[in-house]
Amino acid sequence: MQIQAAQTMSFSNTASESTVVLKATQPYTGIRLSFEHVVTSTGELTALGNGIIDGIETLIVDVPEYGSNSRRVDLDTHTVAMLPTICCLGQAGSGDNMSGTSVNPATGSDAVAGYAYFDIPVNKLNLDEDTRITIKAASSAAANTLNVNFSFLQSPMKKYFYRAYNVSAGTDSHKQWFPSDAVTCGIASGTTDGTPVAGTIFNARDGDNLSQVTLNGEQNTTFSNPDLLSADLDQAVTGAGSQGLFAALDTYSMLIGFPKSVGPYIQYDRVDSVGLLILGVMHDG
Numbered sequence: 001m002q003i004q005a006a007q008t009m010s011f012s013n014t015a016s017e018s019t020v021v022l023k024a025t026q027p028y029t030g031i032r033l034s035f036e037h038v039v040t041s042t043g044e045l046t047a048l049g050n051g052i053i054d055g056i057e058t059l060i061v062d063v064p065e066y067g068s069n070s071r072r073v074d075l076d077t078h079t080v081a082m083l084p085t086i087c088c089l090g091q092a093g094s095g096d097n098m099s100g101t102s103v104n105p106a107t108g109s110d111a112v113a114g115y116a117y118f119d120i121p122v123n124k125l126n127l128d129e130d131t132r133i134t135i136k137a138a139s140s141a142a143a144n145t146l147n148v149n150f151s152f153l154q155s156p157m158k159k160y161f162y163r164a165y166n167v168s169a170g171t172d173s174h175k176q177w178f179p180s181d182a183v184t185c186g187i188a189s190g191t192t193d194g195t196p197v198a199g200t201i202f203n204a205r206d207g208d209n210l211s212q213v214t215l216n217g218e219q220n221t222t223f224s225n226p227d228l229l230s231a232d233l234d235q236a237v238t239g240a241g242s243q244g245l246f247a248a249l250d251t252y253s254m255l256i257g258f259p260k261s262v263g264p265y266i267q268y269d270r271v272d273s274v275g276l277l278i279l280g281v282m283h284d285g
Contacts, residue, residue, distance in 0.1 A: 001154040002032065009148035015057055015138040022131045022150060027124045030090065030153035031061070031131065037114040040145050045114030048140050051198030052116035053108050055146050056080050058136040061120055064129040068181055069161055069284055073120055078166035081108060081196035082279050083118055085188060086164075088237040089255075089281055090121035092156035097237050105237060106245050108198030121157040160185065160281050167276035169194075173269045176278050180263030183285040187215070187258070187266055188233055191250040192275040202249040203274060205230070209250050212269040221259065226252050250274075255281070 007020040022031065037048040037055065048055045059080055061073040075083060084105035088097040100119045102111045110116050122131060139146040161182075167174050178184045190202035191209045203209065207227055215221035223229055230246065233253040238245045254266075262285070268276060 003028070003152045003154070005150040005152060007150055009135060011055070011137045011139055011146040013139045013142050013144065015136060017058070017134060017136040019132055019134040020150065022133065022152075024124070024127060024152050027127065028152035028154055029123050029157040030119050030121050030155070031133070032117055032119050032151045032153055033133070034117045034149045034151070035115065036147045036149075037139060038145055038147065040143055045112070046140075046144060047110070047113040048146065049198065050200070051103065051108050051110045053080055053083060053103065054198045055139060056083070056135065056137045058134070059083065060134040061122065062132040062134070063122055063124065064132075065125045066161070066284060069179075069282070072122060072161040075164055076166070078195060079164035079277065081198070081201045082162075082164045082188075082277055084108065085233075085237065085279060086162050087118045087120060089186075089188070090119065090157050090160055092158065094236070094238075096155075098242075106201065106249055106251075108201045110198075119153060119157075121160055123157060123159045160283060163280040163282060165278040167278065169273040169275045171270070171273070173267065174276060175265050175267040177265045178263060178280045179282065182282045183260050183262055184264050184280055185258060185260050185283050186236075186253070186255040186281040188251070188253040188255060188279040188281070189266075189268070190252065190277050192277055194275060196275075196277060202246075202251055202277070205248050205250050206272070209270065209272050209274050210252065210268055211271045213252055214267050215254060215259070216261070216264050217267070221254070229253055232256055
């Protein structure tokens with residue numbers, strides 16, 4: 001079931017930040033953010049760059065009752081490229097994953113030019129404290145407007161929150177630690193060639209980009225051939241969708257059968273100085 005919220009947002013071609021406080025009369029599992037990029041004079045949809053996420057600079061979903069982990073999603077200009085993947089991973093199962101967003105999670109492209117939706121898991125615990133969503137965004141031109149509508153979802157969703165990291169090129173090795181106040185349930189990552197944008201989120205597959213990936217430095221989770229991890233994201237996200245969606249891209253994930261742990265680290269040894277997008281899939285524990 002989907003219930004429309006009263007609040008909306010609207011952005012001009014000058015980037016600005018807005019916050020909405022979403023009040024609900026009954027519990028909900030997720031929030032759908034629907035973006036429309038329209039020509040103001042006609043109301044017609046029009047493409048925004050390579051896709052809607054090109055226009056989003058920051059996105060924060062804050063659910064106060066989760067305490068120190070209240071920011072269920074916290075994305076900046078770089079890590080917003082992971083938003084479609086977040087929406088897919090938050091669904092109840094592989095049969096629903098590809099319906100979690102209208103945006104291609106591998107490329108960031110819109111299925112319909114000028115329109116995109118994103119279903120974000122919230123799993124509201126009570127109605128005493130309201131969810132707050134902060135977005136900084138812009139349309140593509142003075143004649144255009146980027147509008148955002150919100151609705152509450154009551155379909156089953158996983159009880160995850162997410163921590164996303166952007167690692168610039170320039171070092172041969174990178175160790176990423178994850179929060180110690182939550183349980184890490186999985187990791188998804190991919191190499192980039194600079195600022196990831198819609199249409200070019202990840203690099204094309206290149207076996208020379210990474211020489212080793214290790215979780216906690218343990219033998220059972222150390223891969224000197226990181227390509228072994230390339231299928232994991234496909235299996236988790238597109239099990240009922242497009243087979244091989246990520247196969248041609250430099251993506252590496254530990255999602256299926258992940259050894260859940262508190263405060264782990266993952267280390268990437270890079271032969272080429274490429275950028276990295278890293279997503280931690282977290283549970284409050």
